[in-house]
Every structure is written in structure tokens, then in C-alpha cells.
Amino acid sequence: MKLPAINQQEDELLKKAMLGDRAGIAYLVDTYRDFAFTIALGIVSNREDAEEVVQDSFVKAFSSLGKFNNASRFATWLYRIVYNTSLTKVQYRKPAAVSFDITHAPELPDLSENQAWHSLVTAERKQYVNRLLSGLPTEDRTIVTLYYIAEKNIGEICEILDMNKSAVKMRLLRARKQLEAALHLLLHQEKRNLL
């Protein structure tokens, strides 16, 4: 839950961005780009396409920036554009361009043995989570991303995905059960590896 002072600060930065202020624009991009990228990547399953979707969506959202008086409304609008643009991208994509490099393995820097082990475990865990989320239907995955990662409430998710409340709640409940089970399994395995 965000504090009112932070919200007020965000709204001020949104107003600055409307006037073309560099700090305001940088704030909006830095705050929402990764959330938007995660939503797009979940649908298009390709980093290059997801970056293209995020770029297009920001440009579209900024062209109607004057309509918003708070940052939360802007985020909802942006995610809605991201969702629809991603679906359009998938619909019109050439079959040859499809690649499933969703598990983007980061290059490991030169680290000590302990740090290297930790990085390896983190990378493996991320791959596991990506595989798990890839198993969910597109809508369910987007709902999970919006609810847990972007911290949007049910009403806002309905607005973004153009779905009714009961459908969103049902999908969220179903995805949550799967995630819960997988999370317990992962923690149990990690505990067993440590012993």
C-alpha cells in the first residue's frame, strides 16, 4: 500500500512529464517499464517483440498523457495498451519470427565461489518460475502479473483486461492454487538440497 505523500509526489512527477520535463518522464519510464515488459513478455514470449510492444505502448500512452491526473490511472491505461498491443502482435506475427527465449539467462560476472553459487541458485529459481508461469493460460498469467507483481486490484485488472469481476477472481484463485503448490515444492526441494 502506497502512502498518500508518495502518491502526491507521483502525481507531481506525472504533471511534470506532461510538460516534457526530463525528470518526470524518467520517473514514469523507470517505474513502469519493467512491469509493462513482464506483461508483454508473458504474452509474446520473445524479448525483442516485448521491447517493441513496451516502446509502442509508452508512445501511445504519452500521446494521451493530458487525460490523467494521477499516476495510478496512467499505469492502468498503460497496462491496458500493453495487453492489447501484445495480443495484436501475437495475432499478426510471422511464424518464422517465433522464438521461445523466455528464459533469458543472465551472464554471470566474475564472482567468488559463494556468490557464484548464489547467482546460480537464483538463475535456476527464475527459470523454474518462468516455466511455471509459461504453463498458465495467457489471461491467467497476465492476471497473476498484474495482481502480484504490478500490485493492481481486481477492479483495475477488470478494466485492463476488459473482463468481469467474477472471471478475474476465478482465474486468480486457480492460478494462486497452482503457484502455492509449486512454491511449496520448490522450497521443499531447496531445503532438501541444503541438508
Add this chain to the structure above:
Amino acid sequence: MRKELKTEEEIRAFLKENALAHTSAAFSDQLKMMLEQQCRHHHVPPISFNAGKWLGKVVISLLVSFNLFLLAYLGSYFLSTAVFISLLGFVLGVWGVIGIMKKIAVHQVDPASSGL
């Protein structure tokens, strides 16, 4: 309930740590530059101007009503009910058509619903 809430928070923390995809710094810089250029070229009017909209409407309606009073005072044709009603109908009709056209135009360019 408390257990469920705890699990909910656990899932949130776990997903935030492991499922959030990150873009590259180069992509972010490029995006910021592009948006700055866009804002410079298409200056978006700030919301503070919208705040004075109602005042503008009040002033316009006052001016229009003064004009109508003046016409009614000067012109004898204004006393004719048929002319007055047809003029009023014409003005309201044009206003209605403009309103409908505006609504259609807004719906057509809404990028959030079209995804284009």
C-alpha cells in the same frame, strides 16, 4: 484467513523477486529519449487549463444570452414563435450532431481498446 494472507504475501514477494523481467539500460535510455522528443513535438496541455473550462462556459453562455436578449429587444421578428422555435431547433440540432461526431471520433482513436 491469516494463514491465507501470509501465503498471499509470500507469493507476492517470491514473484516480485523471481518473475519480474527487466529491460536493458540501453533500451530504457532510448525510450526516455524518444518520449522526450515526442513531448517536445506534441506539447500536451496541462490539466490546470482544464480547471478553467467551466468558467469559460459560463462566460460564453452569459454572452450568448445577452445577445439573445438584445435581439429580442431590437427585432420584431423574434416575437414570432415559429421563427424562434425553428432557430432554437436548428441550434440544438447542430450542437447534437457535433456532440455525436466528437464521441465517434474519440472512440475511433482510443488506442487502449484497439491495440493498434
